Amino acid sequence: MNVVLAMMLSMTLAAPASKGATSQPNEPSLPGKGELEKLSARYKPVDLKVDLKGLSTGDKEALKSLIEASRILNDLFLEQKWAQNRQELAKLERDTSPTGKARLAYFWLNRGPWSTLDDHKAFLPGVPSSQPEGGNYYPEDMMKGEFERWVAEQSPEEQAKSKGYFHVIRRDRIGKLIAVPYSTEYAKWLVPMAALFKEAAAKTENETLKRFLTLRAEAFASNDYVPSDLAWMDLDAPLEIAFGPYETYGDQLFGYKAAFESYITRRDDETSARLAAIASHLQEIENNLPAPEALRNPKLGASAPIRVVNVIFNAGDASEGVQTAAFNLPNDERVVSQRGSKRVMLKNVQEAKYKQVLLPISEVVLGKSERKHVSFDPFFMHILTHEVCHGLGLHEIAIDGKKSSPRAQLIELYGAIEEARADVLGLYALQHLMEVAAADAAKGTNEAKLKGVVAYGQDAERKLYTTFLVSAFRSLRFGANEAHAKGMALQLDHYIAEKGVVQAKDGTWQVDLPKMKGAVRSLASKLIAIHSTGDRAGAEKLLKEHAIIGEKVAKTIAKLDKVPIDIAPRFVTAQELVPGCADAAPLEREERELQEESK
Secondary structure, eight states: OEEEGGGSSOOOOOOOOGGGOSBOSOGGGSOOHHHHHHHHTTEEEEEEOOOOTTOOHHHHHHHHHHHHHHHHHHHHHHHHHOTTHHHHHHHHHHOOSHHHHHHHHHHHHHTSSEETTTTTEEOSTTSBSBOOTTTTTSOTTOOHHHHHHHHHTSOHHHHHHHTSTTEEEEEOTTSOEEEEEHHHHTHHHHHHHHHHHHHHHHHOOOHHHHHHHHHHHHHHHHOOOHHHHHHHHTOOSSEEEEEEEOOOTTOTTTSOOOOEEEEEEEEOHHHHHHHHHHHTTHHHHHHTSSSOGGGSOSSOOSOOOEEEEEEEEEEEGGGSSSOOSEEEEOOOHHHHHHHOOEEEEEHHHHHHHIIIIIHHHHHHHBOHHHHTTOOHHHHHHHHHHHHHHHTSSOSSEEETTEEEOHHHHHGGGHHHHHHHHHHHHHHHHHHHHHHHHHHHHHHTOOOTTTTTTOOOSHHHHHHHHHHHHHHHHHHTTSOTTOHHHHHHHHHHHHHHHTTSEEEOTTSOEEEOHHHHHHHHHHHHHHHHHHHHHTOHHHHHHHHHHHSEEEHHHHHHHHTTTTSOSEEEEEEHHHHHHSTTTTOSSOOHHHHHHHHHHHO
């Protein structure tokens, strides 16, 4: 018996209404103070401290401006998620009752009134029972068919805007759909953010950071993010800053529209240097993927930097629900085709997840003899290769003689397929690098580029796959609509079917190493074929067959109820620099405007 992924987590939230567009039909069933506190406790509070020694005075001052800009970005993201989101937050702030305070705390963890870990169900009264699929990127009354018919009548140039990352869809005075650039729709936030970026650019002495900040400030006004994305690829500074509209997971209708997020981080040069060797092997990995030559990329983007950083502050989409452990940006195919993409590893976030979440899960999922194979290094390295492998494969494809992309063809299915693809290719890539390192060691040459970077041998392989297995159960708890969870459900079901992952008599799990390697290879071939041909029908079939949770897996997940699902960062260093920066309250100017609107 299989249990649909949407049922893998249960909680007493109200049943969803169609499209999430109506209010709660049974509001008394919403969680009260005690249950809200239990829901919040699934996120383990963790202090994130970052050593700023050696940072120049100018960079420290620039850092303050960038944290202030991130506070504004938090407001902007609330607007993107739901049209009434900021007003709902303001109401919660005025509710000083114990239940009101519990609601406010959980609202801020989710950046809205829907629980991201529970299929985006509402936990507040008087709001849509589930999060609108289109967020605030489209009119709430717009149906998919209306949008598709409207786009079909447009010129290629207009279609690029309507289906692009950086335009919202609105209605004009007579009700007709129109595309509005972010620079216009979000000017209220982008103008002050641009001013702070220019201020930070004037303070820093680093020329690459100065250039990126200046061009990104211009992008907020021009709506053209390509020049600043290219400048970000060249960024070589103690402060690694990712700031702007990037990921499209919040657009559940089509996966077109990019949400604003920020990562303000300090670079870890020592660890970054260790991992730089991986980048030199990317084309080699691509050339050895288990796929026909026509489905491989003969020439990856010229630049593929890897940065290891420690997070000082994050905001917007980056701060909602489950915390990102690494990212691979930019997503814009125009930039990726020219320059590749940058992989950024959030080391202090990963360390916190490993200690607070992964190790406790291993105590439940694995037998005693298997727990010794769980290690931070393979956890860290697989997250790295996951991000690296987002850049592998074909990102520009031809459909019926016309240029397209996997994202454009798979639409809302892209997120789950792409996250699964990156996971599987990440394992495949590490296996390949292990074999290269072992072969060189056998020759007595032990290639310098991989020495100290990739462990090899059967013990290292078992650590890799066993740690991945534990992390699979970690990802499955992220929520039914979360792309990583769907992608992981697809993988684990396949590995169990292929006997690469097996359950012992006592209910614990372990890896069959030879069969696991074969299962990874076969799934990699399927996912590469779907991605590199834009095979939407194939994606639908694969997700329908394998994005499920088997009864045995579901029972194991149920045993993890006392283990945190993720972390809730407390940005200690940022708070020291800009007191109150991580508070849930909107900016003072925003509060005044909301009060005026309520009058």
